Amino acid sequence: MMNKKSSHVQASGFNQALVPLHEPRFRCMHCAYVAHSGFNLRNHIRKHTGERPFHCPVCSKSFSQKGNSLRHMTMHFAQSKEECPVCKVKYRKEKELMKHLNMHSSALNSM
Ligand SMILES: [Zn+2]
Ligand SMILES: [Zn+2]
Ligand SMILES: [Zn+2]
Numbered sequence: 001m002m003n004k005k006s007s008h009v010q011a012s013g014f015n016q017a018l019v020p021l022h023e024p025r026f027r028c029m030h031c032a033y034v035a036h037s038g039f040n041l042r043n044h045i046r047k048h049t050g051e052r053p054f055h056c057p058v059c060s061k062s063f064s065q066k067g068n069s070l071r072h073m074t075m076h077f078a079q080s081k082e083e084c085p086v087c088k089v090k091y092r093k094e095k096e097l098m099k100h101l102n103m104h105s106s107a108l109n110s111m
Pocket of ligand 2: 056057058059060061072073076
């Protein structure tokens with residue numbers, strides 16, 4: 001232990017050394033899951049609580065994950081042919097419509 005390197009990373013504990021700046025404060029209280037952000041943790045905790053805050057604005061089906069609700073909404077989109085199933089705005093590019101659907105979805109979760 002004579003080696004006085006300026007490195008702040010400890011050689012021991014390989015896994016801990018990888019995340020010296022971020023302590024696992026987004027740890028799930030129900031299991032060992034550690035999220036990268038508070039948003040991810042909230043998403044994850046819904047798996048335990050069964051909470052489904054994302055509702056399809058078309059058919060009012062509810063989802064625990066935003067990704068799932070978006071995927072579901074693209075199903076409506078496929079049926080309505082390049083038109084937003086909620087407000088009937090037309091989009092030529094699927095990417096743009098996805099962005100638009102995302103807006104519908106996030107508006108429900110803005111609280
Ligand atoms: Zn968990
Ligand atoms: Zn729906
Ligand atoms: Zn719309």
